[in-house]
Structures are given as structure tokens and as C-alpha cells.
Amino acid sequence: KRHKFWETQPVGQFKDVGDTSLPEGPIEPPTPLSEVKQEPYNLPSQYEWTTCDMDSEETCIEVYNLLKNNYVEDDENMFRFNYSKEFLSWALRPPGYYKSWHIGVRAKTSKKLVAFITGIPARIRVRDEVVKMAEINFLCVHKKLRSKRLAPVMIKEVTRRVHLENIWQAAYTAGVVLPTPISTCQYWHRSLNPKKLIDVGFSRLGPRMTMSRTIKLYKLPDQPVTPGFRKMELRDVPAVTRLLRQYLSQFVVSPDFDENDVEHWLLPTEDVVDSYLVESPKTHDITDFCSFYTLPSSILGNQNYSILKAAYSYYNVSTKTPLLQLMNDALIVAKKKDFDVFNALDVMHNESFLKELKFGPGDGQLHYYLYNYRTRNALRASELGLVLL
Numbered sequence: 001k002r003h004k005f006w007e008t009q010p011v012g013q014f015k016d017v018g019d020t021s022l023p024e025g026p027i028e029p030p031t032p033l034s035e036v037k038q039e040p041y042n043l044p045s046q047y048e049w050t051t052c053d054m055d056s057e058e059t060c061i062e063v064y065n066l067l068k069n070n071y072v073e074d075d076e077n078m079f080r081f082n083y084s085k086e087f088l089s090w091a092l093r094p095p096g097y098y099k100s101w102h103i104g105v106r107a108k109t110s111k112k113l114v115a116f117i118t119g120i121p122a123r124i125r126v127r128d129e130v131v132k133m134a135e136i137n138f139l140c141v142h143k144k145l146r147s148k149r150l151a152p153v154m155i156k157e158v159t160r161r162v163h164l165e166n167i168w169q170a171a172y173t174a175g176v177v178l179p180t181p182i183s184t185c186q187y188w189h190r191s192l193n194p195k196k197l198i199d200v201g202f203s204r205l206g207p208r209m210t211m212s213r214t215i216k217l218y219k220l221p222d223q224p225v226t227p228g229f230r231k232m233e234l235r236d237v238p239a240v241t242r243l244l245r246q247y248l249s250q251f252v253v254s255p256d257f258d259e260n261d262v263e264h265w266l267l268p269t270e271d272v273v274d275s276y277l278v279e280s281p282k283t284h285d286i287t288d289f290c291s292f293y294t295l296p297s298s299i300l301g302n303q304n305y306s307i308l309k310a311a312y313s314y315y316n317v318s319t320k321t322p323l324l325q326l327m328n329d330a331l332i333v334a335k336k337k338d339f340d341v342f343n344a345l346d347v348m349h350n351e352s353f354l355k356e357l358k359f360g361p362g363d364g365q366l367h368y369y370l371y372n373y374r375t376r377n378a379l380r381a382s383e384l385g386l387v388l389l
């Protein structure tokens, strides 16, 4: 398939797949900052660049509404991600973030926000190399402006602004195949509210299954079963950081989190991210950790419901409690918090619990990409220790 834009970019090209003579690492060297384009790329004349100040409630609302009405839908166009304002503010303002990487496009006359793309700084380890990268996310062009080739110029502009901060690599995911995935994951769903999921068309009643039998199949205990299972608190940040760094070191690609990162990304934030840990009642050591983020979806065209409450598996660490039991406790607390479904990718060790905890395979895949960084070969999903929002 012709990728007119991506064939011009420093990314693994399909023609190079399998060429083991190409070394793992950056594809192009950094450019001297004086040679980085100083002015923004040209937009079609009726549009202008804008930097979205996510500290401003008004701008957060504009970004929220653009994504709510124009961001990613499932393959059957029945659901659309509905990231909350609080989630977006959290997702875009981690330690060391750059306002200039929160990029919008406005119509010059109406000043309406019609497109968006973001980057946040992250230290990502690839095997033994820790690389400063930008995590690119929330690329969204208004439905009425599709096929105007706006996406390539937005990608070039965020790349330019990342280069200005002397960062030369990026990480991103997409539901579509572009040159060239470093890994491809399968997503899985665990029903928590099967009646609603069937009513809205997210799930279908199994063959030879009644509704009451289905409700019973997915029933969960009222409380977690693991002794010492509790919400994470600020005082746990040092221990959770140690536990997580040790656990993530086994994967080929993973974030290189420090305590500031852990405090931002994993301390519970209502309606944004939930995290729990197991504190051994005997030794008071922190032995296990699980977390999930809140990403509702709008339900497009259902009489009874308008929002699907979905939890997305984030980072989980098991050293004493079996991962199966830890994740079942995560399902129990997610159900208690009234989530309808718990989603997970088959990354890290997730494959070991998906089927047993009654996850069903989703109807799509999520591809992971690195910009200006070649990996020796494609990775198995289980070699990925990176979860993007």
C-alpha cells in the first residue's frame, strides 16, 4: 500500500523489514538546533496554528469537545472515545511537559478548534538504551476536514517542536498499520455489566446462553480476596517505584519511571486513574501492584445508554500474589466502581490471565511505533512493557 507521507519519514520502511544488516537504534542523527526549521509549517490559508493551554479550563473544554465529537471510533462506528477533561489535563501535564507540544489548529474566521495533536516527554528504555522521547497522542482532525491532508502537516509540526527541545525519537500507537510496527497487540475485554454491554451491542449473547446465565457467568465477589490489598497512597511512591522499575526491566521496551513519574502517573486520581497494592500484613513490604485508567466511550445511537464506562489495564506487578488473583481483585474493585467493561492488551504478562479471567478477544489490534528508532526485529506483544493512554 502507498504511504506517501510515511515513506518520507525516518521510520522503519516495509522494504527494510528483515534486513538484519541495519543496526538497532536511531535511523537519522540529531540535527544541529540552528538547522531545525524555526517557523511553523504552512497550513491551508483559512487555518492557523494555536497552542492549547491545558491549564485553561476554557481550552480544556474546547479540546474535550473536539475529541468527544471527532476522535477514534471502533471499527463498526458504534462507540467513540470520550476522554474526560480531567483525564486530558492529567495525560498532557506530566513532569517536564512542554505547553508548545499541545498543538491545535483553528479556523481563522470562526476561531473554532478543528484539529489537535500532542506530545509529552518520556524516558523510554529500548533494551539497554534509555532514550528521551516524545509520546505522541490525540491526533484528531474534525470529521468535516478529513482528506485535506492535514494529518501529515500536524505530524511534521509536532516533530519540529519536539526537535526544538533536542528530542529526536517518539513513540505512538495506532489501530491502523503504518510503516512499520515494532509490535502488534490484540485487545481483550472482560464484561463487568454484561446486560448493558449486550443491550448497547458491545457484546452478543453467547450461543445457547440466556441473559441470566450470562450475568451469572461474569459475577464477581463483593470484595478483593488478597489480604493487604489496598489503594495506593502518596507514602507508597518510593516502594511502588522500586517495585515497578524492577518488574519493567524484564521487557524490551518500557518507560524508565522515576518517583516523580510514578507520583504523576500512578497515584489514584478520581475518575482518571486507580491504583492498588498488596502490603504484606506480616512484613509490611509492598509485594504487588495493579492499576487501570478510566476512558469512557460515547455510545453512538442507543436509546437507553449514552456512555460506556470502561477501565483500561495500565501497569501491574506481581511478585508474591499470583497475577491471576491480583487481576481478579482489580476486576472486583472495577466492578464495585460501576465500570461496565475492563479492557486489556496482551502486552507484558497479560496473556497469562486473559482467558482464565473470562476476557474475550476484541475485534481489533493496536500497533506500536517508534519514530527515528529501528528495532532489530518486531517484538512479541509480551516483550512490550509500555502502555499508552
Ligand SMILES: COc1cccc(CC(=N)NC(=O)c2cccnc2OC2CCNCC2)c1
Residues within 6 Å of the ligand: 072, 073, 074, 075, 079, 080, 081, 173, 175, 187, 188, 295, 297, 308, 310, 312, 343, 344, 345, 362, 364, 366, 388, 389
Ligand atoms: C469501546 O469504545 C471504543 C471506542 C473507540 C475505539 C475502540 C476500539 C479501540 N481502538 N480500542 C483500543 O485502541 C484499545 C483497546 C484496549 C486497550 N487500549 C486501547 O487503546 C488505548 C491505547 C491507545 N489509545 C487509545 C486507548 C473502542
